[in-house]
Amino acid sequence: MTFLIKWDSEQPFYLQIRNQVVEAMARGQIRPGNALPSIRALAEQLAINLHTVHKAYQLLDQEGYIHLSRRQGGIVRDLRNPNHAFLEGWQERLSTILSEAFAQGMTSQDILQYYRQITQEFAGTTPPGSEEAILDE
Amino acid sequence: MTFLIKWDSEQPFYLQIRNQVVEAMARGQIRPGNALPSIRALAEQLAINLHTVHKAYQLLDQEGYIHLSRRQGGIVRDLRNPNHAFLEGWQERLSTILSEAFAQGMTSQDILQYYRQITQEFAGTTPPGSEEAILDE
Amino acid sequence: MTFLIKWDSEQPFYLQIRNQVVEAMARGQIRPGNALPSIRALAEQLAINLHTVHKAYQLLDQEGYIHLSRRQGGIVRDLRNPNHAFLEGWQERLSTILSEAFAQGMTSQDILQYYRQITQEFAGTTPPGSEEAILDE
Amino acid sequence: MTFLIKWDSEQPFYLQIRNQVVEAMARGQIRPGNALPSIRALAEQLAINLHTVHKAYQLLDQEGYIHLSRRQGGIVRDLRNPNHAFLEGWQERLSTILSEAFAQGMTSQDILQYYRQITQEFAGTTPPGSEEAILDE
DNA sequence: GTGGTCTAGACCACA
């Protein structure tokens, strides 16, 4: 997968990285057991600070998406069921984002259309056997 | 409607207020033309600073949810169609939140269930005749 | 001429009135010697406070557009040359508004087009003899 | 560029700053990609409060003139075409300022002379190669 | 270093 930093985004760099990893997982571009690029390599590739990448990986580890170890770097975990802590915050954020849509005058149909548009990218999971490169340099 | 500040939340106070207003709009608890509580009144009620509430109201005004004026205070606007700028950011945030769910092992069915659970509160718009108080003291 | 208050405008009422009087003068709808509606009448017609209309008239008097007296109310003056004080502030405001246009990417042609569009309404001055009603009720 | 606060102006400080930035953009003194002085630096230079400068920068960001970010401070944007919302308010303000001129007895020739006088400063964009300092200390 | 949030208290403009 390819990482891309938007230098003029309002989102912190570490969150951009975190989000891109999560999206890649959802799309099946990286799968349980796969290794993320090393902190050093990714920092160099993106021309940002080591600490920033480290922070992103720590967050991913803390949220349960990866297992971060000194030896192996970041390994994607196999998550089957979200834990309670995740669900609680997630629901609230979903509620907020849906409220915005309704308050802005969107209908349930509009929203579900966007939902399908987004999730069909996720549904297209690559077959379990295929092991593609994590990072195309 | 009732406002509630979570003092230990990672979300800034002003965003909590903003979100609660938007959710109340989605639920139909406050409707176009209704007045929000005055900045001073809400600040006192929540025991937070006047400027913090002011910031929340300014954000709501800027996002188009309310009209904030020196004369009338904050009045809920009637939004019919979201503009392009809103939709762009909204889609991206929806994409992020959905990928989190998939990456955490949730299925489309799980997600849609939460969707219905949340939106059925919205769909339940109060009948047009009923005029409820904005703020239950 | 007809006055119209925009209740949800960010502009103060007294400025809205002042601007409408000035625009009516520019269009030739009210002319030197004409009387403005009485403060009391206008306040009643617009359903706003006497003080607010008074403030507008005072401002017009102070800026030299009208002569405000207790007996005759507001009488439109015959201005031939703007005084220095007016010109100074006016130039600065014109400079600001033109800067905005250029900074937003407009060209001189764009601006002059708007200029013509606006001034052609002013150019269409009614002939000097005709004395039309100040206020159509 | 040089900022200057008029302490006895009726214009709020934050608007004075905003206007001076916009004028500098129109004159080509600051160009797309250039950085504005940091909020703290400008506040100190002008001997006004940090929050006042902050407000000016936030307004400029909101109006689209600059991009304000935690990382880079204020960066001048490259605006090509004004949006509809801008044009609407701009036209009305132009209309008001032009009617003042006519009501004060100025002619179209007078106005166009001022127009040229102001815009010739804008037209005189500095040659593309020259990179002048943003802030002459 | 940068901007962002929050608090506290003052005074002003508008109606």
Next chain:
DNA sequence: GTGGTCTAGACCACT
């Protein structure tokens, strides 16, 4: 009464 402006000083998040 309302919101708007300005000041002053604190702490935080990001790089």
